[in-house]
Amino acid sequence: MLAICKREFIQSFKGIKSIIIIAIFLLTAYYSADFSDLLLSLSDDFTSEEKQIIHTVGISFLIMFLGMLFVMGLSHDIVNREMHERTIRFLVTRTSRTSIIVGKFLGIALFWFVCLLTSFVIISIFVHRFDLITLFQSASLAIYYSAFTVLLSVLIPKPSITMFLSIVIGIAFPILNGWVSLTSNVWVSWLKYLFPFYYVEEQNYSFLVVLLLAGVMVGIALLVFRRREC
Template sequence: MFPIVKQEFTNSFKSVKAILLILFLTITSVFTASYLTRHPELLAGVNQPSAYTSSIKFFILFFGFLFVAALSHDIINREIETRTIRLLVTKTSRLRIVLEKFLGSLLFWCATLTINFLIVSLYAQQWFWMDYLTVLIVILYITSFNIFLSTIMAKPSLTMFLGIFLGIVVPIIGL
């Protein structure tokens, strides 16, 4: 039904960078949660459940632009540069191509975060709905912005540079 979504989703998981990112987020989340639960004095005045998900939220809020730019910065302009977009345009509309590539990338990031939250939730023996939804909304925004950059920029290298630049500048401005 959605062949472009399926292709984009599976191609995202085939990358070594994606697997390393999932492992990095998972390992840091588990170690942070275990450290903070062993040292409750560090959590004085902090909501206890947020301690388990603090590292996931930190990495997505501060490095989310960098993560998304590193893995999926050239979703649209790669197809244009390699001219494989011509094969897709003859079969379906341009809007559908962009939307399905967006959904494929978004599903990859949702799956990555779900894996991380599931592992942390198994460790903590509870599910953190509000933290999960907050991080998903941030990923939705970052992925949308990434698709926008990939659509308006002609070269993947320029998109990567701008993604890295914004990945550094946006969290600084946010602070």
């Protein structure tokens, strides 16, 4: 599992897409911290709690609204590429299927955690303050997206289809999540409990539920992958 996790983690840094995404994150962190004072001066409506986290708003916005697109864009074929090219046979004959799925999931989740941690460190250098809860909330979202990506890659065997879906879902997900969170329609509002935004609205530990949801998705991916013929 560790070998697979390590490879996926390192692979995530390679390629032009990764470099662009990392650059977007780091630049957002830098300017988010740099312009936080300017943002504060624009309005007096901010609560004291909001003022505390204003410098991380750029990163939070990025991970909420573009996170799914970024995670899926980088890793949509994390499992099905290996099945398509049959390299998965080298893995399933060597280790358990659980190790493969968990290793791959941890690899991409760790990549996003490192990206976020680096971004928060950059912010903390500027504002001399480290927002641990916001970091964990953002990381929980990244972990949720990573689990969803792994699940989709297990369910759909063709990389070309997951590539298309990564764009569609990446754009639709935050819109859909925002809608189910805000709607008063009782038939769909319950869906907010399955989406992550509901659990990161407040500065508390309810983000742990997001990790639980991610765990459920990885569990489903495992159940499907165990029955999958490679």
